[in-house]
Amino acid sequence: MACAAASAFGVALRTTAVGSGPVRDLARAGRFATAEAVVTGDPQARPGKGRPMIIIRARAEAVDRTGVRVPVLLIASDPRWLRSIPSQRVRLRGRFVRPRGPDLLAAVVIVRGPPTMLGSPSTVQRAAEHLRARLRAAVARLPPDQRGVLPGMVVGDTSRMDPALAEEFGTAGLTHLLVVSGANLAIVVGAVLALCRLAGLGRRRAPPVAVLAVCAFVVVARPEPSVLRATVMGLIGLLALFTGRGRQGLPALAAAVLLLVLIDPELARSYGFALSVLATAGLLVLAPPWRERLARRMPGPLADALAVAAAAEVAVAPVLVLLSGEVGVVSVFANLLAAPAVAPATLLGALATVTAPVSLPLARLIVRPAGLAVGWIIWVARTAASVPYATIPWAGGALGASTLLLGAVAAALILRSHRLRLLAAAAMAGILIAVVAMRVFAPSWPPPGWQMAACDVGQGDALALAAGPGQAVVVDTGPEPAPVDRCLHRLGVTDVPLLILTHPHADHINGVSGVRHGRTVHKVLITPRTSGREARHTSGLRTAPAEPGQQWRVGDLTLSVLAPLTTAPALSPDDDGTVINNASVVLVARRPGFSALLAGDVELEAQRALETSVPHVQILKVPHHGSRSQDPAFLAAAHASIALISVGAHNDYGHPSSTTLALLHRLRTQIHRTDKEGDIAIARTRAGLTTIPRH
Known part of the structure; x- marks a missing residue:
């Protein structure tokens, strides 16, 4: 009852602070304002439609000379924002809008221009950034993948990591190695x-030294949810060691969760925090009995490693399904192989x-x-990610999590x-035979003699x-x-031999x-x-320009x-949207028995200019x-029998438009979409061209 009352009181204070006051009033009106804020998190660069989008968590402390103290989220495009360091005070101008997500934010600020630095970061944060920068300098001579992964494993700095490699870590179930957590601590x-x-x-004297090491580690690694959970739990364990009492893992975890949620109620809505807590709970509750049973049939160290990897994976699986709609199949084995190199x-x-x-x-x-140790982990991640069916599609959201829990109970x-074990084995054997038969008799992908493929890239x-x-x-x-x-x-x-970038959108x-990974681009x-x-x-x-003709x-x-036609205007770095789309390279590809019009992202103006030249x-x-x-008229001029639409599922733009689909239907064109069919190959047969989707 005391915890519930304290939690209700803390949440009420936070929601009142962010839901009222001058910052929320500006957000409701969608107005521009000048603000002073303190950066509270590392800037994160994410791909955008034009320039990269930079997201920074901050605390607004003044708007139009009125003092405030509320959390805000800054969205900027100027690369100079990437130099900001937590605890640094900045002045900015931007448009305040209401936050849409569940985070306890007073506003989201669409920032214009670079920040105006009003002072230096705190001494502690300057020291932390200096350590992180020196580590980046130390790993600079390692191979590219290793110098991107090692700082992530040590201090959570993934700024130089290849996004493709990060995705392979996710597929292999090794993403937790790139996030500073309890294991690192x-x-x-x-x-x-x-x-x-x-x-x-x-x-008596060793725990205080360890506490100082923990505090220094947290400052350098930044106080992310998993780091905070691990820190509080570790400090509770060190206190037990210092006082001479036996350390109990589950009460320590419970105390850590209670303290952190009371201090920061927003952690209760953090998936990263939930995954970290569940993984630790799995290690405390599931791993010991599993270790005992496995130790009867295999060597002790192998039983320990297998029990730990399986317990953590099972504990976090419902939340991972909730987020991704996929179930990892190879993650337990990938973690077993990677474990010896982590320490x-x-x-x-x-x-x-x-x-x-x-x-x-x-x-x-x-x-x-x-x-060398990181190189082994990278090899494990890439090998596991390349295994067929490394992840299995599953229903996402609450339905997926519920069905997975029911499956675990079953x-x-x-x-x-x-x-029941015999019946389950018979059913699994039947499913395996059916899958193998489908793989043997289904058309292969890519089909022999493929001419063109539209890759499903979202x-x-x-x-x-x-x-x-x-x-x-x-x-x-x-x-x-x-x-x-x-x-x-x-x-x-x-x-x-040739890579063609139709226009400079992300x-x-x-x-x-x-494209360059493991390939030669001429x-x-x-x-x-x-x-x-x-x-x-x-x-x-x-590089060379693609000139008309x-x-x-x-x-x-x-x-x-x-295209683009010579009459099209040159672009400036600030151009976006329709201007850049109409500057797209438009190509006609031909070979015996095959022809295609590749139209980039041209819109109405460029399409009308090209109507008479479309073959x-x-x-x-x-x-x-x-x-x-x-x-x-542009679409009709092509007289195409097959229309390919490269589009991402559930995108925010409403693509493809129902109007465009209706127009293609009226033109009697077969419509194929990557969001519905995955990768789509065009192959030549005796009867003409045919499409063969991979899914």
Whole structure:
């Protein structure tokens, strides 16, 4: 009752603070204002439609000279915001809007321009940022993947990590290694206590030293939900050690959760916090009995590792299904394989972190063996992610979590009954036979003789045109590297003679590193009306403008450039939306028995300018993900029998438009969509061209 009353009181105070006052009044009216705020979290860069979107958590302390103290979320585009450090006071101007999510925020501020720094960060945060920067310098000579992962494992700094690799970690069930949590803290505290023991410090003097190490670790790693939970629980455990009482894990976890939720009620809505708590609960409740049973049939260390990995995975599975709509199949085995390398990587990385400010050359020597351990973890993540059916689709949301829990209860009942185990084994054998039969008799993907493929990259475009054995011309790359990389891998593409980026929007160019991953890209074509945003993705590659009238030949494939027209205006870095879309490169691809019009994202103005020059083709890549901005005469001029729409499921733009779909139906065009069918291949048969989806 006391906890419930305290929680209700704390939540009431927070909701009253964020739901009233001048900041919320500005948000309700959608007005612009000048504000002073203190940055409370690291800036996070995320891909946007044009420039990258930078998200910063902050605490507003003044708006239009009125003193306030409420949490806000800043959304900016100026890259200078990435230099801001927690505890730094800044002045900004932006439009205040009401928050839509469940977070306890007074407003979301759409910021204009760079920040005006009003002072330096606190001494503690400056020291923390200095340590993080020196660690980045220490790992700079490691291979790219290792220098991106090691700081993430040690201090949670994933700023240099390849997004494609991060997605592979997620598929393999190893994302928790990139988030500082209880495992990292336990490794650091264990090492500090061992050193105290070696130094002759007794049971009374060692815990205070460990507490100082914990506090320093939290400051450097930033107080994220999982770090806070692990910190409070670790401090409770150290207090038990200091007072001489036996340490009990479950009460310590319960106390940590209660304290943190009372201090910050918003943690009760944090999925990261929930996953961290559930994983720890699984280790405390499920792992011990499972370890005992497994130890009867296998060596003790293997039983320990298997019980820990399985308990954590089972405990967090309902929440993961709730979030992703997928069930990981290989994650337990991936964690088993990665586990031996986690402690060496973390300890050596932590040692390098404290050594780098004193001696950078010595820190570089220390991170070399740490890089080897990280290299093993990366290999495990990539291998596990490439296993067929590494994740199984499942219903998302509350329905998915409920059905998974029911399935777990059913599995527990089956394991207790010999007769039910036999029935379950027979059913699984039947399902396995059916799956194998479907794989044997179903059409293979990609089909032999495929001509073109539309890769399912979500809300974006990525097309591949076959150009010979292991070769393909790639047109656009989607918004992220991993999906296009996987699609090209499935197509067997190892060489890209030509990469064409139709226009500089993130959903067409941000996946370039995925195309380059393990492949040779010989040349890149870009729109001559570019704003220059492609440059950071194409560093080190030969680029050339795609001028109207040009023709490119790769094997028997001919590519003709129709647009952008020479009359189109040049772009500036501030242009966005329709202006950039109409600057898209428009291509006609031909080879014997195959022709396609690849229209980028051109909208009404550019389509009308191209109406008279559009040739008859068999396939039309519908412009702009099937948006409403379509010229009927442009679509009709192509006389295409097949229309491909590259679009993301449940996107926020309403693509494809029902008006565009109705227009294509009237033109008697077969419509194929990546959000419904996944990757779509076009193959040539005796009867003509046919589409074969992968799903």
